[in-house]
Amino acid sequence: MRPMTRTLPPRRLIRSGAFAALAILACPALALAQTPAAPALNTGDTAWMLISTALVLLMTPALAFFYGGLVRSKNVLNTMMMSFISLGFVGAMWAFIGYSLALSPGNSWIGGVSLAFLHGVGLDPTGAIIPLTIPHVLYMCFQATFCIITAALISGAIVERMRFVPYLVFITIWSVVVYAPVAHWVWGGGWLAQMGALDFAGGTVVHVNAGVAALVAALCVGPRRDFKKSGLLPHNVPFVLLGAGLLWFGWFGFNSGSALASNGSAALAFSTTMLAPAGTLVVWTLLDIIRSGKPTAVGAATGIVVGLVAVTPAAGFISPMNAILLGAIAAVPSYFGLIIRARTSLDDSLDVVAAHGVGGTVGALLTGVFAEKSFNGVADGLLYGNPHQFLVQVVAVLAAIVYSGVVSFILLKIIGAIMPLHASADDESEGLDTSMHGEEAYVHTGGSTMIG
Amino acid sequence: MRPMTRTLPPRRLIRSGAFAALAILACPALALAQTPAAPALNTGDTAWMLISTALVLLMTPALAFFYGGLVRSKNVLNTMMMSFISLGFVGAMWAFIGYSLALSPGNSWIGGVSLAFLHGVGLDPTGAIIPLTIPHVLYMCFQATFCIITAALISGAIVERMRFVPYLVFITIWSVVVYAPVAHWVWGGGWLAQMGALDFAGGTVVHVNAGVAALVAALCVGPRRDFKKSGLLPHNVPFVLLGAGLLWFGWFGFNSGSALASNGSAALAFSTTMLAPAGTLVVWTLLDIIRSGKPTAVGAATGIVVGLVAVTPAAGFISPMNAILLGAIAAVPSYFGLIIRARTSLDDSLDVVAAHGVGGTVGALLTGVFAEKSFNGVADGLLYGNPHQFLVQVVAVLAAIVYSGVVSFILLKIIGAIMPLHASADDESEGLDTSMHGEEAYVHTGGSTMIG
Amino acid sequence: MRPMTRTLPPRRLIRSGAFAALAILACPALALAQTPAAPALNTGDTAWMLISTALVLLMTPALAFFYGGLVRSKNVLNTMMMSFISLGFVGAMWAFIGYSLALSPGNSWIGGVSLAFLHGVGLDPTGAIIPLTIPHVLYMCFQATFCIITAALISGAIVERMRFVPYLVFITIWSVVVYAPVAHWVWGGGWLAQMGALDFAGGTVVHVNAGVAALVAALCVGPRRDFKKSGLLPHNVPFVLLGAGLLWFGWFGFNSGSALASNGSAALAFSTTMLAPAGTLVVWTLLDIIRSGKPTAVGAATGIVVGLVAVTPAAGFISPMNAILLGAIAAVPSYFGLIIRARTSLDDSLDVVAAHGVGGTVGALLTGVFAEKSFNGVADGLLYGNPHQFLVQVVAVLAAIVYSGVVSFILLKIIGAIMPLHASADDESEGLDTSMHGEEAYVHTGGSTMIG
Amino acid sequence: MKLVKSIVRPNKVDDVRDALEKLSIPGMTVTEVRGHGRQKGHTAIYRGKEYNVSLLPKVEIEVVVSDDVVDEVIAAIVTAARTGEIGDGRVFVLPVDHGYNIRTGERDMV
């Protein structure tokens, strides 16, 4: 998938302009079976994409647990709702317009409206921006799940104090005005694709993008009132581990499903998605042991996620052994990023910037280092003699940072002018579960009376 | 799958009687590859059905969490056991006799015993009631998971007071005398199939059926003794969200797996299963905001389930955009159904009737409205010029209501004559976890001594 | 998969020595499609193995919950970390050397180093010890997940008192010096494979192996200081049920994925993996009811796991109806094993021996009883006129017991000579979460100050 | 001023609260506790081991009242919380020197 990143040489893409025709499967040996002229539906590919899509959808509830366990018990439902709600509003928005803007033919900057309201999105493998061997409608669903979780990721930076309705408005619009264009640049034949940027499953589109929006949101909403005053400890670490476990599980759909087929490329992405977090987990644990003698569970969960984030752009482009290395390397900046962030006044509550922003950036850049043509059939990286690829990766990361940063900022300022972003002091201290949602997560003793 | 609902015209089915031969895949474009004469095993179809079956099996533990989180902590294990136990007793019963009664050739009312004790259920795609491209034994497993969860769904109406052993006896027999016949009517070539009733994945067979049995069970067992006296609040809302998330995940196997193949029909069902709950979630949240200003997490979880229930019968028959609409519409009756039920004296503890009964009925009827031949290759609904289909749907729903209602009632009365259905006042007030299972869900302080 | 166990007659295997060439798919009817000379990648098989591998990976977090719920709240994170950490250290070790030692050509006792550091493990279906229709790298990943969970299983015997770092060192080395050789014997063409031992998905390799190591570890580490003094009750039974539910779900990948293809053999293994635990659950519940009138939730969860363990070696070799029987029979020794163990002074904290050791042994032996050539195309068992198979199974079990017992013992003694295995009295009584990991699982009240 | 400390069955909390409200007692504080007394606990079986779980869930209700209403309050609680079965619980009355309202800082304003 993301075939524009797999075609080679990137230069030719621009010259020929024959964008869609160039979708060649990653693994040359397997590509023979495919005749680009009339790609037929393949039941194996379809089976894998059906389950991959379900796996990615599961990541949003998984994120709810990862985030929900990290907050205090008075805010857990609010935090979880911030993920779940994306499944409704962002999901519907994707069907209405987001899909078309991201993945229909348009210009270098944005797609058109030809697929808006799923017009022409049918059961055949035709009509999508790239040749498929799976039903077009399934491709649309797969991409939908990416948009949904990207929007939900942002919430980690502003939990425990952002008001729910402005948040809801923000991510719903953000998914159209930020996510869709950036996805178009990289996966919809836009300018980054034409430049040859490699992003297998969303290092820039998903993680850098969400990480930067999270940073901006944390700044615009402002810190929690008790930030730095008291210890804001996770109320349920097993939930964090549950979230991490389910995220890893779902991420196989995310990365390996990004091959859009059940082939060697998918298997490669699978293996890197298994091995990179293993590398991160080992290094993270050793860093914990060295620093304090105590390998933490929250650290392990965080390390797993960082490894998954870092390997996302690289998944189908690097060798399995290099994936362990990439995961191991990526542990370091995020590990120390967390520590440094804790000393600043930035209340990025659940460290979206350090995990997704830094992890995604490191992954995107290392993709330009470790990419190996003998594995991906597309392009080599710096280590294999192609320093140009590294520069392209730098440009892609910077583009995502600037665009997501600026537009997210403007959007939040507009919403903030209409309604307050930050919960009132009372609501915040009472906890957002009761003040925003009228519910408590855990009720044990009695003391409540039915009214109506 | 459920091909008898996809063949057309329904009338011909009856006349020709060549029931099994008429199993044509939903998507005509894809049907070419299949020669009904000698359907060979297809690895892609098999892969999708293997994982689909696992997904549906996971729904029963998921339901345990959805229900378990909603009860008080003194009853959580009992509630969860009511789901888990179905995996044992109902599962075994299905292999013994249920499968044969439901899905072997018989008459219009019930299947025969030719497949009892899995006699002749082998590894080839032959011998099932419909032509398959997957191993027969896998088809049997897939159908088993439906029966298991349908039985477990009923428990939501009688938790916190029904005794465990009578419950166990009830669902075990119910799965044979109620579920199997109704499944035969719709999916086994019975009279509803012959009438052309559309039920893609079980709107009537599963949800209306379980919803009515739940209503009857709530009435036969009687209300909790403290119903309406004190607030019976959910003890763990994150568990409810976990259940909802896993249910959604599993439901992709339920609905999309009901295509029995990895094809366009499966992809269509997948997309509707993703988009309908999105629509429901949006409307439910907006209704919550309008009514009280507070979008609740339990509401979001409930809305997701209602959307999933409603789209179940329609999944492979309607367009993706209409699925959003169907989900959005289905939110309303269930939302107000919950409110109205709360004012009645009916102690349907976890609102199985409002969620599954009402949601399933609405879904089954809307299938007759939104069905679109250009998507399903089978039949149009009211909106596309075929009002007859709507009437057929009404008949199917009524049939399920009457049969399930009457037989469930008789069955409960018989069991109730042999042993009490309702827990004693002491057991109920102590909580069913300790009184029925000798266990507490959460033990923190010490104070227990090992005896034996 | 584990094709050497499926080829027949076993005798010929030894004589011919043409090991790899004999990998014939289990279901003769389906084997035609496969030309052993040049097995091509099959998208359906690949799809099933991609998701199977993800499913097995999920079993390790699932195990963390199954185990974590059973311990006291002061040790839950430590217990969960003992599973999660295996995903990092054992996973990396497998890629470095374990895979090669287990599953590359070597002698009858151990594989070679030709595949070490994944050298030559590519995207084609070639280069593995057996013919494949899936990418080689995916086969490596699938096998990795088995090694990871086997190591994690051991932890159940020593939770609540073993120090974390020696545990980490132990399982990391154990995965190379115990798991890899035993896997080679059975699945890598080693002496047990040559003898014709049947082990579809790891009765001996995984469960007997882990069970014996667990027994040895419990003895070497010694009991908890408060063992037998106070009631050591599960702190969160819903977590136990969550773990059991997710384990069952993942086990479909474990057993059915061991067919290494999406075919009749996979479907057979799927059906037995669904039906055997159903049988166990029914018998376990009835035993509970007979003994105490109270069917317990922890019992149900345990019964499910025991059924899954017992069917693991038999999954693709026996008929679905015999699977119910096998599951039902296997309930008895484990049920009473638990009771007897509780009366001994063996502090196998979470009963790994009774569940996995006994369950695995019973399953491996019953495989030699119930195996049915008409289902597996390989070999009959005792019941179908081949008592020899039963003897082979006995030898396989004994071999695993002796080797795993001896080497695990030596390994623990060496590690114990370097660093203490057992936590100090203070650390143990404080709880390992704070003493080993510096974290508490559940924090509700405030009272913590940020320092750095 | 007295602290009336009652240990009651969990499902009696609402009844006690209602009874106190009828007496216009303005405030109460409730704690989840576990207790054991004449009621001997239940037998639990976890994985083949039998346990006597001697500490059963109870709820402690603390309410500070002025001396003149103490008897009335006790009577109300006892009536509301009684089932007549073993395990109903206890009421203890403890002397209180003073009380302060944190919001106002005033003393003895219960």
Place this chain on the structure above:
Amino acid sequence: MKLVKSIVRPNKVDDVRDALEKLSIPGMTVTEVRGHGRQKGHTAIYRGKEYNVSLLPKVEIEVVVSDDVVDEVIAAIVTAARTGEIGDGRVFVLPVDHGYNIRTGERDMV
């Protein structure tokens, strides 16, 4: 010797602890409780049913101090825990006969 029993808002625990530490009060014991008083609870809606959740989360802080510092301690707690809004809580002072330190076995050594 007095037992100073304060019921405060959950998010005031750290402030109270810091205030007590400044007075060199060596120990305290904290319990999660739920309370109701003038603060009337909030309305919760679960599946269409409205509930008045009258018992809100509070934290009870118990600290035993010698008679001479009681007033100082009370003042410190009241200052640290006050927001001025309804629901701030109460401080009750109860007489204590003796105290024992379990580790040393010594009496009246708070």
Place this chain on the structure above:
Amino acid sequence: MKLVKSIVRPNKVDDVRDALEKLSIPGMTVTEVRGHGRQKGHTAIYRGKEYNVSLLPKVEIEVVVSDDVVDEVIAAIVTAARTGEIGDGRVFVLPVDHGYNIRTGERDMV
């Protein structure tokens, strides 16, 4: 009548209960609390931030006994709960005016 309120280590609850049973003390009420005293808490690290977790888990055991057995009860608790390490806890003795048995309604029948 006295209320003997002990704060002990969580893993000493069973020992204390057994000691009280030997004295035929019929009832007790147990609460999960968190405490801080001389024992200074532990350092926790969550996502790179170090915290001093000053409130450690303890269990509070309340038992109301008649005046004549108070000393015996205290001695039993202190013996059962002691480890000699910092953090063992405290026993406080508070006067009780009366006690009521809810089931019987009788007074001073502990």
